[in-house]
Amino acid sequence: MTNSASAPRTLYDKIFDDHVVERQDDGTCLLYIDRHLVHEVTSPQAFEGLRMTGRKVRAPHKTLAVVDHNVPTSDRSLPNPDPESAAQIAALAENVREFGIEYYDGFDRRQGIVHVVGPEQGFTLPGTTIVCGDSHTSTHGAFGALAHGIGTSEVEHVLATQTLIQKKARNMRVTVDGTLPDGVGAKDVVLAIIGTIGTAGGTGYVIEYAGEAIRSLSMEGRMTVCNMSIEGGARAGLVAPDEKAFAYFKDRPKSPKGADWDAAMRYWETLQSDPGAFFDSEIRLDGAALPPIVSWGTSPEDVISVEGLVPDPDLIADETKRSAKKRALAYMGLTAGTKITDIKVDRIFIGSCTNGRIEDLRQAAKVLVGHKVNGNVNAMVVPGSGLVKAQAEAEGLDKIFREAGFDWREPGCSMCLAMNPDRLSPEERCASTSNRNFEGRQGFKGRTHLVSPAMAAAAAVAGHFVDVRQWPFAG
Amino acid sequence: MEKFTVLEGVAAPLKLVNVDTDMIIPKQYLKTIKRTGLGTGLFSEMRYNEDGTENPGFVLNQPAYRNTKILVAGDNFGCGSSREHAPWALLDFGIRCVISTGFADIFYNNCFKNGILPIVVTQDQLDKLFDDAERGANATLTVDLAAQEIRGPDGGAIAFEIDPFRKRCLMEGLDDIGLTLEKETSITRFETTMETTRPWL
Numbered sequence: 001m002t003n004s005a006s007a008p009r010t011l012y013d014k015i016f017d018d019h020v021v022e023r024q025d026d027g028t029c030l031l032y033i034d035r036h037l038v039h040e041v042t043s044p045q046a047f048e049g050l051r052m053t054g055r056k057v058r059a060p061h062k063t064l065a066v067v068d069h070n071v072p073t074s075d076r077s078l079p080n081p082d083p084e085s086a087a088q089i090a091a092l093a094e095n096v097r098e099f100g101i102e103y104y105d106g107f108d109r110r111q112g113i114v115h116v117v118g119p120e121q122g123f124t125l126p127g128t129t130i131v132c133g134d135s136h137t138s139t140h141g142a143f144g145a146l147a148h149g150i151g152t153s154e155v156e157h158v159l160a161t162q163t164l165i166q167k168k169a170r171n172m173r174v175t176v177d178g179t180l181p182d183g184v185g186a187k188d189v190v191l192a193i194i195g196t197i198g199t200a201g202g203t204g205y206v207i208e209y210a211g212e213a214i215r216s217l218s219m220e221g222r223m224t225v226c227n228m229s230i231e232g233g234a235r236a237g238l239v240a241p242d243e244k245a246f247a248y249f250k251d252r253p254k255s256p257k258g259a260d261w262d263a264a265m266r267y268w269e270t271l272q273s274d275p276g277a278f279f280d281s282e283i284r285l286d287g288a289a290l291p292p293i294v295s296w297g298t299s300p301e302d303v304i305s306v307e308g309l310v311p312d313p314d315l316i317a318d319e320t321k322r323s324a325k326k327r328a329l330a331y332m333g334l335t336a337g338t339k340i341t342d343i344k345v346d347r348i349f350i351g352s353c354t355n356g357r358i359e360d361l362r363q364a365a366k367v368l369v370g371h372k373v374n375g376n377v378n379a380m381v382v383p384g385s386g387l388v389k390a391q392a393e394a395e396g397l398d399k400i401f402r403e404a405g406f407d408w409r410e411p412g413c414s415m416c417l418a419m420n421p422d423r424l425s426p427e428e429r430c431a432s433t434s435n436r437n438f439e440g441r442q443g444f445k446g447r448t449h450l451v452s453p454a455m456a457a458a459a460a461v462a463g464h465f466v467d468v469r470q471w472p473f474a475g
Numbered sequence: 476m477e478k479f480t481v482l483e484g485v486a487a488p489l490k491l492v493n494v495d496t497d498m499i500i501p502k503q504y505l506k507t508i509k510r511t512g513l514g515t516g517l518f519s520e521m522r523y524n525e526d527g528t529e530n531p532g533f534v535l536n537q538p539a540y541r542n543t544k545i546l547v548a549g550d551n552f553g554c555g556s557s558r559e560h561a562p563w564a565l566l567d568f569g570i571r572c573v574i575s576t577g578f579a580d581i582f583y584n585n586c587f588k589n590g591i592l593p594i595v596v597t598q599d600q601l602d603k604l605f606d607d608a609e610r611g612a613n614a615t616l617t618v619d620l621a622a623q624e625i626r627g628p629d630g631g632a633i634a635f636e637i638d639p640f641r642k643r644c645l646m647e648g649l650d651d652i653g654l655t656l657e658k659e660t661s662i663t664r665f666e667t668t669m670e671t672t673r674p675w676l
Contacts, residue, residue, distance in 0.1 A: 021658070021661050021662055021665045022658060022661050024640065026638070026639055026640055028638075028640045030655060030658060030661070030662075032662070032665055032666075032669070034676050041505050041506075041558075042557065042558065042559065044508035045508065045509065045510050045559075048508070048509075053652070055652070055656075058662075069505075070506065082506075084506035084507075085506055087506075087508065088506050088508060091508050125675075125676070127673075128676065133557055133559075134556070134557055135555065135556045135557040135581055137557075148581075149556075149557035149581050150557060150581070150584075151557055151558075151559035151562075151581060151584065151585035151588060152510075152559040153559060153585065153588035153589070153651070154584070154585075154588070156652065157651055157652050157655065160652050160655075160656065161652060161655045161656060161662065162662065162666075163655060163658075163662060165640075165651060165654075165655065167638070169580075199493055199551060199554055200493075200550065200551040200554065200577055200579070203551070203577060203578075203579060203580055204580065230555075230581075233551070233554065233579060233580070235580045235581060256675035260674060260675035261675070263673075263674060263675060264673075264675040267673065299493050299495075320490070320492055320549055320550075321492065323490075324491065324492045324493065324549075327491075417497075417502050417556075418502060419502045419503075419505060419506070426525075436495075436497070436555060436556075438495045438497045438498065438555060439497070439498060439520065440497055440498070440501055440520045441497050444501075444520060444525075
């Protein structure tokens with residue numbers, strides 16, 4: 001399919017090449033899509049488009065639908081308090097029924113955030129192409145799948161044709177060497193990467209994450225890193241699948257079984273960049289030197305060490321950048337020079353497709369054992385899926401959270417984007433394990449600081465940011 | 476999809492970098508099941524005060540820019556989520572062209588699916604266009620897709636690059652899905668091969 005099949009190829013090159021249905025002279029390709037995830041917010045117009053043109057879903061069994069963005073995280077037996085959300089959820093239920101697509105509704109124990117559910121079910125697999133009308137589809141790259149977000153027109157295109165019109169992106173490799181210090185995890189790694197390359201640094205690229213610090217991460221940790229690739233501008237992030245990834249899929253409901261498993265393994269083992277493969281851009285970070293990171297502004301690139309100070313925009317030479325950062329500080333209600341650990345928080349949100357998995361909850365719970373949430377803080381934890389919730393409850397994590405004073409909720413996207421009733425009030429300040437600190441993201445005029453689950457838990461107890469490496473905090 | 480050939484109109488300057496899709500169309504507008512009607516929500520958190528009245532300081536509320544067809548904005552426009560509601564909102568407001576030094580990939584792609592032309596220019600060119608745009612109705616811009624140039628009010632022209640396939644789709648208002656369905660045989664052949672090479676899928 002490619003005229004340089006013998007030349008060393010990157011992991012991205014390999015997966016892309018293996019999915020090209022047709023390639024035009026100008027490089028525009030028709031790319032086959034193996035797996036399509038659908039949720040209620042970005043799909044109704046796509047199904048409507050099919051209906052209006054009399055088109056069918058080409059391969060319904062390659063699509064999995066789940067409700068996540070809009071669902072309340074409170075008692076699901078009560079009616080949805082928001083009629084618009086309820087209508088959107090009802091539309092999804094109707095669409096999946098009409099077009100014959102498997103669907104996990106709000107009462108299904110497998111329900112959860114699409115990017116938690118896909119891997120959990122073994123729907124996500126190494127070497128596949130995966131799309132979803134959600135930018136955090138990059139999450140699935142943790143397993144060596146080429147996965148990225150698409151718009152609703154493309155959702156319709158995939159439903160109708162099981163393909164996408166694509167041009168190949170460039171290759172970037174981000175290598176994180178060394179051993180991460182205790183208290184520093186995947187979230188700190190990816191925030192540090194975004195701080196280094198900037199929020200547009202990965203635009204036009206697919207990022208492959210490599211190096212000892214990445215390899216040593218659990219699959220959950222790798223998902224956290226790949227998840228936020230889009231915050232660095234890259235549509236997709238990848239980690240070459242290894243024994244850890246293969247072990248993750250063993251016996252998942254939709255994973256290959258028997259002879260299929262053996263055949264899949266033979267293919268999966270080829271999924272790594274060849275020695276000497278060309279990367280258009282190479283970035284290197286020293287993992288051993290990374291501190292816990294806190295975002296201070298309204299872009300995910302606005303990050304700093306927990307030991308740092310709120311930066312002074314007046315020191316920025318470029319006028320546009322300076323005014324952007326001044327605007328961010330004003331929005332966040334922060335003054336340059338303030339110690340990060342002096343910033344008080346009102347709310348804590350632990351959850352989202354970035355940090356709503358079992359390991360994230362374990363890390364937060366570990367910090368909380370024997371502690372209480374500060375009296376000025378309102379804290380909630382929203383498991384990424386029903387299965388994560390059940391697992392956490394089996395391990396007794398829910399008790400730790402509840403005893404500390406956290407609200408233990410039903411699964412969904414929740415306050416990551418605040419489409420459901422979980423949201424910040426104006427000027428409320430939140431330590432959040434989610435992925436975006438944009439203006440208004442978690443609620444009109446709400447102020448978001450992106451942190452790891454351990455850092456969020458520590459802030460919940462202290463009432464302000466603390467360096468989790470020094471936990472238990474005596475203050 | 477409406478064809479895009481030549482667009483002439485008022486350009487509004489939005490001198491912000493990293494304008495994200497949450498800013499373009501906040502979440503409360505994403506609950507619709509339609510593509511239309513999102514114009515009122517465009518830039519809503521900057522455009523309206525807390526009581527719902529218009530913020531007169533916001534560019535699109537100023538008399539000269541109420542009929543804006545072209546948006547001139549800072550770098551990395553459209554970053555963040557994949558919501559196609561962002562280009563739908565722009566389109567519904569009447570904006571069919573966005574000019575910046577850079578766009579986020581998903582937003583950029585979504586524009587073409589909706590007959591909106593995103594144009595990448597250099598920083599110097601952007602600065603010049605900001606100046607033109609600040610003159611409001613006294614200085615309309617003409618975007619000529621066939622010629623691949625932006626003509627300013629003072630006779631100057633800025634040439635821009637665009638992918639030939641995307642250009643054709645915009646100019647002819649082509650339906651991507653219709654085009655792909657013509658390749659049905661290739662898709663079926665690919666699927667048949669895959670049943671042998673990757674049977675576990």
